[in-house]
Amino acid sequence: MDLLSDLHVRYEVDVPLAGLTWYGVGGKAGVVAHPSSVQQLSALASRCHEAGVRVYVLGSGANLLVSDEGVPVEKGIVIKLDEAFFKRVDFGDGEPVGGVGAKPQAGEDPEGLGKRSEGGGGGGNVGGGVMVGAGFDLMKLVLETAKRGLEGLQHMAGIPASVGGAVRMNAGGAFGEIGTAVKRVQVMDDRGHVYYRDRDDLVFSYRHTNIVARYILSVEFELYPDDADALMKRVREVFMYKKNSQPMGENSAGCAFKNPGQSMTTVKGAEAGGAERTDDREEEGDGEDDDGRAGASGAMPAGKLIDEAGLKGYRVGGAEVSKLHANFIYTHPGCKASDVLAVMTHVQETVLAKTGIALEREVVVWP
Numbered sequence: 001m002d003l004l005s006d007l008h009v010r011y012e013v014d015v016p017l018a019g020l021t022w023y024g025v026g027g028k029a030g031v032v033a034h035p036s037s038v039q040q041l042s043a044l045a046s047r048c049h050e051a052g053v054r055v056y057v058l059g060s061g062a063n064l065l066v067s068d069e070g071v072p073v074e075k076g077i078v079i080k081l082d083e084a085f086f087k088r089v090d091f092g093d094g095e096p097v098g099g100v101g102a103k104p105q106a107g108e109d110p111e112g113l114g115k116r117s118e119g120g121g122g123g124g125n126v127g128g129g130v131m132v133g134a135g136f137d138l139m140k141l142v143l144e145t146a147k148r149g150l151e152g153l154q155h156m157a158g159i160p161a162s163v164g165g166a167v168r169m170n171a172g173g174a175f176g177e178i179g180t181a182v183k184r185v186q187v188m189d190d191r192g193h194v195y196y197r198d199r200d201d202l203v204f205s206y207r208h209t210n211i212v213a214r215y216i217l218s219v220e221f222e223l224y225p226d227d228a229d230a231l232m233k234r235v236r237e238v239f240m241y242k243k244n245s246q247p248m249g250e251n252s253a254g255c256a257f258k259n260p261g262q263s264m265t266t267v268k269g270a271e272a273g274g275a276e277r278t279d280d281r282e283e284e285g286d287g288e289d290d291d292g293r294a295g296a297s298g299a300m301p302a303g304k305l306i307d308e309a310g311l312k313g314y315r316v317g318g319a320e321v322s323k324l325h326a327n328f329i330y331t332h333p334g335c336k337a338s339d340v341l342a343v344m345t346h347v348q349e350t351v352l353a354k355t356g357i358a359l360e361r362e363v364v365v366w367p
C-alpha cells in the first residue's frame with residue numbers, strides 16, 4: 001500500500017476482523033498495520049493525518065462491533081498495537097516507593113514506555129508505579145499484579161480488554177473502574193506527537209475518559225503492596241461474581257448499552273496526591289450496569305429495562321439477547337453484524353416505547 005510502502009511498518013491486507021473481535025462477526029479490514037515502536041506509529045499516524053486517512057485503533061475487540069462491510073481502505077485503516085514493544089510491562093521491581101519523581105515534559109521519552117514517576121508528588125503515596133504497554137492483556141495484568149502482591153486492579157478481574165482499550169472505555173464493573181488505579185497515561189495525537197496525561201488532569205467517568213488523543217500508548221498504574229494470597233482470593237471472588245451473573249462463555253461485547261442516568265464514579269486528581277473518588281455508591285457491587293441491579297446512584301440498569309420490556313431471548317438471525325443478562329447480546333455461528341444491529345435497534349425502540357428512556361449504545365461500531 002502506497003501509504004505504508006516506505007515506513008517499514010508491518011501490515012496485512014484483507015484481514016477478516018471477525019476473528020479479532022469478541023462478537024466474531026463483521027467484514028474485513030483493507031489494511032491492519034502493526035507498528036513495532038513509537039517512532040513507527042508516529043510516522044504512520046502523521047502520514048495518515050496528512051493524507052486524510054482515518055485510523056481505527058483496535059484493542060482486543062471486546063467492545064467492538066465491526067459492520068459487515070468491514071473497514072475498507074476508502075474508510076480508513078486499522079492499527080493494532082500488538083507488537084512486543086506495545087505489550088511490555090515493567091513492574092518496577094526493586095524500585096523505591098514513595099519518592100517524588102520529575103514529571104516528564106511533553107514529547108520526552110518518545111521511544112519508551114515512559115519513565116516511572118516515583119511517588120504521587122504530594123504525599124500519601126506508598127504505591128509503586130507499574131508501567132504497561134497499551135497492547136498488554138488486562139486479564140493477565142490483573143493476575144500478575146495480584147501474584148506479585150500489588151493491590152489496585154483486582155476489581156477488573158474477568159473484563160476482557162487490552163490495557164489501552166480498558167482505559168479508553170474506563171472499563172469497570174460492580175466493584176469499580178480502571179480509572180481509580182491510573183496514575184499517568186502516555187498518548188499520541190493524530191500528528192504523531194507523544195505526550196503524557198497525569199492523574200490531576202484526567203477525568204474518568206462512567207465508561208468515559210477525557211483523553212481525546214487517538215492513541216493510548218502506555219499506562220502507569222499506582223498500586224499498593226498487599227498480601228498476594230488475599231489479592232488472588234479477591235480476584236477469584238470478583239471473577240466468580242461476574243461468571244455467575246453474565247454469559248461469559250458466549251460471543252458478546254459485554255453490556256451493549258449504557259445505564260441511563262449513570263454518572264458513577266468520577267476519579268479526579270486530588271491535590272493531596274491520592275485518587276479521590278466522588279462516588280455515589282455506598283458499597284461494593286452496588287449501582288453498576290453489569291449486575292443488572294438498581295444502585296444507590298438511582299441509575300436504572302439497562303439490563304433491567306430490557307428485561308422488563310420482555311426482551312430476554314429476543315433474536316434476529318444469529319444475534320440474541322441473553323437470557324442470563326439482558327444487557328448482553330450474543331452471537332450464534334453464522335451471525336451477521338446486521339443481525340446484532342437489528343437486535344440493538346429493536347431493543348432501543350421497544351424500551352423507548354415502553355419507558356420513554358433512550359438507551360445509548362456502549363459498544364463501539366465500526367466504521
Ligand SMILES: Cc1cc2nc3c(=O)[nH]c(=O)nc-3n(C[C@H](O)[C@H](O)[C@H](O)COP(=O)(O)OP(=O)(O)OC[C@H]3O[C@@H](n4cnc5c(N)ncnc54)[C@H](O)[C@@H]3O)c2cc1C
Binds near residue numbers: 022168247290
Ligand atoms: C464477555 C465480556 C464481558 C465484558 N464485561 C465488561 C465489564 O464488566 N465492564 C466493562 O466496562 N466492559 C466489559 N466488557 C467490554 C470490554 O471488555 C471493555 O469495553 C474493554 O475496555 C474493551 O477493551 P478492548 O481492548 O477490547 O477495546 P476494543 O474493543 O478493541 O476497542 C474499544 C474502543 O477503544 C479504542 N481503543 C482500543 N485500544 C486503544 C488504544 N490503545 N488507544 C486508543 N484507543 C483504543 C478503540 O478504538 C475503540 O474505540 C466486556 C466484554 C466482553 C466480551
